[in-house]
Amino acid sequence: xxxxxxxxxxxxxxxxxxxxxxxxxxxxxxxxxxxxxxxxxxxxxxxxxxxxxxxxxxxxxxxxxxxxxxxxxxxxxxxxxxxxxxxxxxxxxxxxxxxxxxxxxxxxxxxxxxxxxxxxxxxxxxxxxxxxxxxxxxxxxxxxxxxxxxxxxxxxxxxxxxxxxxxxxxxxxxxxxxxxxxxxxxxxxxxxxxxxxxxxxxxxxxxxxxxxxxxxxxxxxxxxxxxxxxxxxxxxxxxxxxxxxxxxxxxxxxxxxxxxxxxxxxxxxxxxxxxxxxxxxxxxxxxxxxxxxxxxxxxxxxxxxxxxxxxxxxxxxxxxxxxxxxxxxxxxxxxxxxxxxxxxxxxxxxxxxxxxxxxxxxxxxxxxxxxxxxxxxxxxxxxxxxxxxxxxxxxxxxxxxxxxxxxxxxxxxxxxxxxxxxxxxxxxxxxxxxxxxxxxxxxxxxxxxxxxxxxxxxxxxxxxxxxxxxxxxxxxxxxxxxxxxxxxxxxxxxxxxxxxxxxxxxxxxxxxxxxxxxxxxxxxxxxxxxxxxxxxxxxxxxxxxxxxxxxxxxxxxxxxxxxxxxxxxxxxxxxxxxxxxxxxxxxxxxxxxxxxxxxxxxxxxxxxxxxxxxxxxxxxxxxxxxxxxxxxxxxxxxxxxxxxxxxxxxx
Ligand code: 6R9
Numbered sequence: 059x060x061x062x063x064x065x066x067x068x069x070x071x072x073x074x075x076x077x078x079x080x081x082x083x084x085x086x087x088x089x090x091x092x093x094x095x096x097x098x099x100x101x102x103x104x105x106x107x108x109x110x111x112x113x114x115x116x117x118x119x120x121x122x123x124x125x126x127x128x129x130x131x132x133x134x135x136x137x138x139x140x141x142x143x144x145x146x147x148x149x150x151x152x153x154x155x156x157x158x159x160x161x162x163x164x165x166x167x168x169x170x171x172x173x174x175x176x177x178x179x180x181x182x183x184x185x186x187x188x189x190x191x192x193x194x195x196x197x198x199x200x201x202x203x204x205x206x207x208x209x210x211x212x213x214x215x216x217x218x219x220x221x222x223x224x225x226x227x228x229x230x231x232x233x234x235x236x237x238x239x240x241x242x243x244x245x246x247x248x249x250x251x252x253x254x255x256x257x258x259x260x261x262x263x264x265x266x267x268x269x270x271x272x273x274x275x276x277x278x279x280x281x282x283x284x285x286x287x288x289x290x291x292x293x294x295x296x297x298x299x300x301x302x303x304x305x306x307x308x309x310x311x312x313x314x315x316x317x318x319x320x321x322x323x324x325x326x327x328x329x330x331x332x333x334x335x336x337x338x339x340x341x342x343x344x345x346x347x348x349x350x351x352x353x354x355x356x357x358x359x360x361x362x363x364x365x366x367x368x369x370x371x372x373x374x375x376x377x378x379x380x381x382x383x384x385x386x387x388x389x390x391x392x393x394x395x396x397x398x399x400x401x402x403x404x405x406x407x408x409x410x411x412x413x414x415x416x417x418x419x420x421x422x423x424x425x426x427x428x429x430x431x432x433x434x435x436x437x438x439x440x441x442x443x444x445x446x447x448x449x450x451x452x453x454x455x456x457x458x459x460x461x462x463x464x465x466x467x468x469x470x471x472x473x474x475x476x477x478x479x480x481x482x483x484x485x486x487x488x489x490x491x492x493x494x495x496x497x498x499x500x501x502x503x504x505x506x507x508x509x510x511x512x513x514x515x516x517x518x519x520x521x522x523x524x525x526x527x528x529x530x531x532x533x534x535x536x537x538x539x540x541x542x543x544x545x546x547x548x549x550x551x552x553x554x555x556x557x558x559x560x561x562x563x564x565x566x567x568x569x570x571x572x573x574x575x576x577x578x579x580x581x582x583x584x585x586x587x588x589x590x591x592x593x594x595x596x597x598x599x600x601x602x603x604x605x606x607x608x609x610x611x612x613x614x615x616x617x618x619x620x621x622x623x624x625x626x627x628x629x630x631x632x633x634x635x636x637x638x639x640x641x642x643x644x645x646x647x648x649x650x651x652x653x654x655x656x657x658x659x660x661x662x663x664x665x666x667x668x669x670x671x672x673x674x675x676x677x678x679x680x681x682x683x684x685x686x687x688x689x690x691x692x693x694x695x696x697x698x699x700x701x702x703x704x705x706x707x708x709x
Contacts, residue, residue, distance in 0.1 A: 076453070077569075078460075078493045080469045080486075084442065088489020090352045095487075099503035106504050107133075107532055110348045111340075114139060114383070115148045117313045120340070124530065129550035129558075131530040132317050133341030140311035141320055141343055142180060142217035145382035147311065149173045153358075157387045160361065161206050162406060164253040164393025169206060173385070176210070179302075181309035184214035186301040190277050192245055194219035194312060197322060199243040201234055201265055203227040203252035204392045207281045207298065208368045209378055211247045216320060219312035220245075223322040223334070226369025227252070227261060229650045233332075234268030237324050240334055241539065242274045247298075249281040250288045255397045262288040316340030322539050323371050325477040326581055326590035333548070334539030335371075335477050342375075343383060345481035345533030349502060350380030353471050353485050354414050355443055363389040364416040364445075365403070370587070371477040372447055375533075376416060380481075395421065400428045404436040404463075415463070416445035416471075420585035422455040423616050430462045438463060443488055445471040448586025449618045450574050456495035474498035474574055476560065477588075478549065480533030483507065484572050497571045505531055507572065509564050514553035517565070522575055525564035526557050534558070580674060582611035583619050589653050591674075597648035598623055598641055603631035608664050608672050610681040612656055620656035621645070622681050624664055624701070633660040659704045661697075668693045680705060 085091050099106040108123045111134055120137035154174040161169045171179060192198060198220050202208040215222040223241050225234050238246065248265040251258050262280060266289070269275045281298040320339045324332040350356060362381050366372035381388050389412055395403050407415065444464050451472055460470055470493060474484035483505050484498040491499050501507040506529040509517045517523035538545040552559045563575040577583060580591040591609045598607035606626040611619035625641065627633060638658050645653050665676045668691065679686040680701045689695040
């Protein structure tokens with residue numbers, strides 16, 4: 059086990075003692091408040107999930123709950139259903155006039171879709187997609203900001219059985235091109251542009267640039283969001299509003315097999331290019347539906363806001379599929395949290411009487427830094443539940459969130475999960491679980507999580523190890539798109555094919571609560587966004603002056619981690635600010651603004667093993683000014699002090 063894991067263990071141990079019971083009034087009304095549910099799930103997990111699957115509408119019932127040939131799972135085998143039907147059609151009789159999507163633009167403009175309207179908009183667009191040639195099984199790339207059409211596009215794809223691949227709008231043209239090429243996607247849905255901090259972002263230009271590096275694209279559908287002048291390529295580009303005009307307003311939902319792909323979501327991993335995580339229909343819908351209902355305690359009159367972007371898994375599972383399959387009203391916001399001022403979120407929570415708010419620890423840390431005077435200007439008493447996701451939340455921001463936003467009456471659900479897990483796996487149930495600031499508490503009922511050593515033995519509470527999931531769950535990853543070998547090697551080979559390797563380190567405390575210690579692979583978690591060191595390094599290395607580059611995560615007060623680069627230049631290149639700026643720009647261009655390095659150090663060498671492999675553990679220690687531990691296996695131990703000095707000089 060790496061030395062850093064042990065070290066983190068000691069640091070985070072101090073926080074263990076606090077146990078906060080969920081507020082009594084909350085418990086009384088909670089959807090789930092009987093702890094017996096854990097026992098019931100444990101006694102017979104398959105039966106437990108089978109009963110929950112009844113909460114989804116099926117055209118044909120499954121024949122078998124689970125087919126498990128490790129590491130391949132099939133859930134609700136033989137079942138037929140449609141995700142868009144479950145998110146829309148089945149609510150029409152009971153809540154057709156209820157608001158499904160409540161959207162606010164950065165400029166303050168508001169749009170609403172009732173479930174009836176969402177059905178019509180989705181059906182029309184689904185037919186328009188068909189008219190453009192999209193067929194069942196075609197992967198459609200969605201490259202859109204936070205506007206209602208992004209959700210409508212996802213649901214329309216699901217309706218006709220065309221898996222979507224949503225690419226975060228903040229990603230670069232190159233990142234878009236990689237994802238289109240990997241999915242061999244022929245269709246792209248985009249917008250002319252959108253607002254961010256009052257500025258127009260020319261999104262269509264970026265889309266065009268990405269497509270110019272992609273081979274497969276035949277049609278591009280453009281939403282007119284801003285009404286600004288853009289170039290339309292005849293024959294390739296069509297306007298959303300034009301193609302829906304002639305499209306029929308009813309569209310029969312395709313009867314999808316439980317194991318048909320619902321979507322692809324790219325995420326960063328240890329090596330090379332991003333992986334296309336494949337999620338299928340039946341298990342994913344059951345998993346997200348039930349977790350949304352139990353973890354967020356969704357009720358008929360809730361106004362639910364998950365502030366994630368639809369371009370991430372959190373947006374898929376807990377803006378779209380989970381809440382809409384529950385018939386909830388979801389709130390969406392287009393822009394930045396500090397525009398026009400630092401109380402924008404609180405202003406909207408007050409105005410729309412939002413009841414549930416789910417955000418990232420990085421956001422909470424920023425709010426805390428901005429100060430409690432911002433939320434104090436607003437009445438946030440409509441809130442009844444708060445959540446976090448994406449990275450560990452330290453106790454300070456947890457308490458700040460609990461007091462200043464939740465008025466000490468809202469439980470906080472700290473939810474641990476991943477793109478690959480599809481649904482929340484470790485979390486409090488807000489009507490049952492006493493909270494501990496900084497811990498996601500316990501596995502969801504039916505989930506078997508454990509902390510293991512390299513050999514797969516259970517690790518005693520108090521010590522760090524790898525977080526493993528030892529039993530299949532409905533919304534689990536099915537494969538890596540086009541790369542079955544990578545699927546097996548990454549997730550199912552450390553301890554054999556029946557134990558899922560999360561690539562997180564964790565430990566248990568004496569109450570059997572889980573504490574997440576961070577990633578063990580080469581992934582940097584910047585504000586809850588996973589960035590692969592390999593991608594970042596190849597961006598730097600593609601600069602003509604760079605011979606070799608290494609990238610590490612550096613602790614950052616707001617973002618949790620930020621990118622820090624070490625660069626070896628070719629002889630004759632000048633080590634100056636101008637070059638540093640070029641390297642920063644290169645990363646922003648290749649990956650996106652979130653990846654912009656906090657610091658760059660020029661060096662002649664990197665800490666390497668005798669076989670020439672960069673020792674990540676040591677580089678991480680250097681970057682974060684920690685004890686580097688044993689350096690005896692380095693071929694060049696003297697580099698450690700030299701780099702430490704250079705990093706310090708940057709401060
Ligand atoms: C949903 C999502 C997954 C990685 C995961 C872990 C970190 C997520 C967390 C958390 C501590 C939490 N992570 N939730 N760490 N506490 N509550 O974020 O998916 O983008 O795939 O990231 O995020 O390291 O492995 P994804």
